[in-house]
Amino acid sequence: MNKGTVKFFNDLKGFGFIKEANSEQEYFVHVSGLMNDIRQNDEVTFDLQEGKRGLNAVNVQLV
Template sequence: MNQGKVKFFNDDKGFGFIKDSASNQEYFVHVSALIDEIRENDEVTYELKEGKKGMNAVNVQLA
């Protein structure tokens, strides 16, 4: 499991970005990939899955 922090999340549009704690890379996250509700600055754990435009965060839950 990867760990990171929610950099941005828009509830209305249902997507956002997570910044990885180890690599500082940012990953797209869609509301359909959430286990828990998330907000900006939440600490989360997640897995990565190849998406149409690169790696996406999936199975996202609060740390």
């Protein structure tokens, strides 16, 4: 399980980005990968899964 912070999330479009803790890496997140509703600056845990354009955050949960 990875930890990070929600950098951006657009509720209307259903996607955003999570910045991983302890690195500069950012991952795409789609509403289908959420376990809870998230907002910008929320602390979350997540798994990574290969998507069409690279790694995506999935199983995203609030800390």
